[in-house]
Amino acid sequence: MTMAQLPKDPVMLLSFTNTQLRDFYPNLSEFCKAFMVDETEIVQTLKGIDYEYDTTRNQFI
Known part of the structure; x- marks a missing residue:
């Protein structure tokens, strides 16, 4: 999945990104590399x- 395939709507992007960070990735850098x-x-x-x-919570707040 590339940025073109990530949700365009910022609120949907927020939800998707935080879910991925919570379930699969130890930090934002790893998420970005994977996608x-x-x-x-x-x-x-x-x-x-x-x-x-927030690096300590590994999510966008």
Whole structure:
């Protein structure tokens, strides 16, 4: 799955990303590598809806 295949809607992207982080990936970097997406793009998209990645919780909050 590439960024083109990830949900376009920021709220859906948030839900998808947090679920993947919770269930399969130890951190955002590993998630991005697995999906071959730019970490900065995901962070900026979710920042646009006031969510930031928390490394200690391994989720966007």
